[in-house]
Amino acid sequence: ANLARLQAAARGAGSFTVISDDDGMVRSSSLLQQIGDGYYPSLALATAAVYLDAGKLTPDFGEYDADSGAADAIRVVGTRGKRRIPVGLGLLTAVQFRGTGGPQGGAFRYVSAADVLAGRVDPRVLKGAIVLVGTTAPGLQDLRATPVNKEYPGVEVHANVIKSILDQHYKTHPDYASGIEFAQVIVVGLALSLLLPALAPLAAVLTSGFAFAAVVGLNWYAYRALDWTTDMFICLLLVAVLFVLNLAWGWFFEHRKGRALVSRFGEYVAPELVAQMAENPEAYTMEGESRELSVMFVDVRGFTTISEGLSPKALREYINLYLTAMSEDIRGSHQGTLDKYIGDAVMAFWGAPVAFADHASRAVATSLLMQASAARLNEDFQRRGWPPLAIGIGINSGLMHVGDMGSAIRRAYTVMGDAVNLGSRLEGITKVYGVGIAVGEATRLAAPEFVYRELDLVRVKGKNEPVAIFEPLGKPADLDPAVLDELAAWDGALAKVRAQDWDGAQGAIAALHAAHPQRALYTLYLERIAHWRADPPGAGWDGVTTFETK
Template identity: 70%
Template structure:
């Protein structure tokens, strides 16, 4: 643990400080406008990600360009609006009509007042004019026609709020301050309004406020459900229209608990939990926040092509050309999308969003009883998420490799975003997520920057020291933990390899210097690639045409012997391919011998003050060099020591001999690896068994039987090894070694 603290303690501490800062922001102790703007962006993105679903319950009768072309410029005369109301309520039998237009002034477009004034002045002597005007008065009283059409129908008029001027007639409030019994409800208060003329409002069933209260950036994300005028609380157009459609008997505030049990936010609002819409089939609870606001849940990008609501042209309704099934029983909102009528709003889903469709979205949410809202415990919930996410990333990112760090940061950020969207879409809960995403990014950048500024130097030094010796992927692995690797001398078990070209002196004498350079470069490149890249060996040095390599350092591999044997077999295959190419070029034949040995060796940065190299030394290394030379004697391409064979048992081996090499008194068994044991073909397996039986006959001095067995092997598959032992049998028959013979072959030269 002490080592971990020493290595990662500083990064852990900085990560925890970032986590604490994020939690303090959520608790409003620290404040960052950038994060607020990001949350605003995410809020809109969540809405845009939801697929629009057509709500057939709400239909928008659009005063569109087609309607303006057919009926005339807007505002239309009240007799036209009366016909529109009659068509919707009588012919199509809609559930409710909400007007996203207001009627604050009397309609004098019929000319009746002018005719009446003329009849009482210059034209008062015209016979019958007064009577004719009296008969025409009902037809020319457009306000009266509209009032008559409104009478007893489920129609909700709309009206505006204004500075301090009170104009027109207000509808009956949803409830009054007196009805709160001393409770305080936090609502937006206004002194002025521009309501509909009394004649129309008296005839209408209800009225609602046009509410478009954008945020500081001008985007409409939420809307008040009610606003306070004087002592009364008046509903918006969407709430009033939904109430009429549902035949609601009351709109009342819903309180929870006593003042002592309320949260701080609830107490600021007098304990108000929601607005209740009470109707015959039950009640709908609409959660509200500050100012009795609720979030608008937008269904698609809006407009006739937005997919959220069906739009029908007002001109088609007036002509009765709309199929009855599209309007019957629906809640209708009368509004306009014509660009010149200035009823377009900026919303999170569209900068040019029809204002009438904002009301439609609210009505849909009310009908569904589904509202996106931010609960009172939101800050605490977000703080817990930040704590879990922050601890996870702060503790794990420093100890992970770069690729895993990227993956973890992406997964953590993605999981936070996905969980946030799940709560939003499945449970209607609105939580901020930007703090978590920024925290994940900040912790990742912290660790990347730390790694770059504090660890890259050590990694670069390691790359420069070991880059020539080992494969790039091993250098990358070492660079992740540079303190684990150094060039200090140490003793450990390794596997060493020596490779040499057969007859290289003759080859070099027969080639020009330029061709010889290409010959040796191609050969050394192929061998080095097999050693370093294919099986992660450490390339020690070139000694003329010879190559020296080892496995198990600087990166420790428990299977270093197996890697060495596999590399030797691969190199022989590569040499055969190169030989075919060389022969086609007219170059001398290429054959190589490989010696492998496993044992305790000294490894490290060795040499003089002038030149040093990372290499291995020891008796086991010397034996490896001797084994490479011995391959020529036995006519094989590879010779390995008995320790190598024991530690790489997955290969099939042919035992070559018991030898005593120069400089060592103890005999060692030497072997030729043939292939992976599982890949050895049956004929080769049979030949191998016959060879080992023949070798046993030689060692037991059964010369006749040994000779017969060897001759049979040589006849079936000629090999220099079989010929060598036939010659030895002949020698021993002529010069018997005696009863104390141990079967060891002694080599007096290197």
């Protein structure tokens, strides 16, 4: 108790015990404390009661708490007015902190007690004011940790409570606060649980940040505008946990998808394309679909004779060197998809799984590169005493079905369709015309940057419609002017053939043959002209050569 001399002169007394939360922070103040069999008001409540000239303090039982006997407010009724002070468990009221505390905090005026005793303070400063006498020096141990300042004067805690009582302005934790907290946890939790798994990483970060800010903003609004004290920690923790879990799961899932993609497509496409695909695996699939693609078939000329002339060990090295060189060209700078090896034959395509608008150009450029690689290999093989290497390449472009196809026992990512079959036929036709590469008209139209030699109009086995076939020679800048002159002369000769001008055609082609005796195409057409002279095709001839075999 107070000193008897002080107590005798006082109109009341109050305890100044400060109750801290479990983390050491002071957030609330007890208005009544039980000491023995009696209840005693706090310093703040006793001071406010004196100011209001209150004769009694009355517990106010809430509508839902009356049966438990727990008061949810304390009424102070005096001649100068009455006040209702909301309280929670333990008869605590939340402290509404004004300012950051101390002389510099700006909420309350500080006056030195020494100046008052010495008469250096104008009496008008204290007249009619509620004055709390307390200590603020650190060594006197009345500094408290609060949410606004870790060194907050304890006496100012009481000042804030008194101010709230007189102004009737409290920070309260309403009965339905738990419901609000539970509702925001459910709403935020469900929303993020549904949204985050479906979002890309950046969108997930932004969404989680928005949810975090929304929770803080909602609770801050409740605190500032409605004077509610709500607990948002659980909700913020939930946002963080859901974000981390989705991020971790997303990374793990995407990592597994990326690895699966590498294992599925790693044998087909170049490593750099696999890396590109692994960054966005959901954009690629092995499911069947129809696309505009370019397909290539490659075959070794006279492979049966080659295999008969080599030992098994030498044949294995021969074919391995050849297949490695062709595969590297296909998957190299033009990034083709290596479909399969069919004995000595190679099948590849462009435009899937990674889409290329210039798939035809890539296929043609690769075919020219492969012929150059075959020429280098041929020189090496002949130095070893092996049979010469020559390859034929057929390319066609068009709508194809691409995807994971096969049986329940074995499947492969491949292409099928009429355009694919034509590509295979074109590879076989290269033998007839004595050229290294033959492409369909669709490929020529889709890759106009190359110079082509037209070979013929053909009707391949299995197709009724004729198709023009061409031999790509390279890009104009890479060709010798003599090659372009030869090509112009050939175009004129071919026009004479289709006009059935046998004399003019024979003369033009004979001149080309004399200049280029190694060109089998000219020999073929001289033989055909001789046949047509003996057995004219007639006036209705469409100039198409029909092939009855593959």
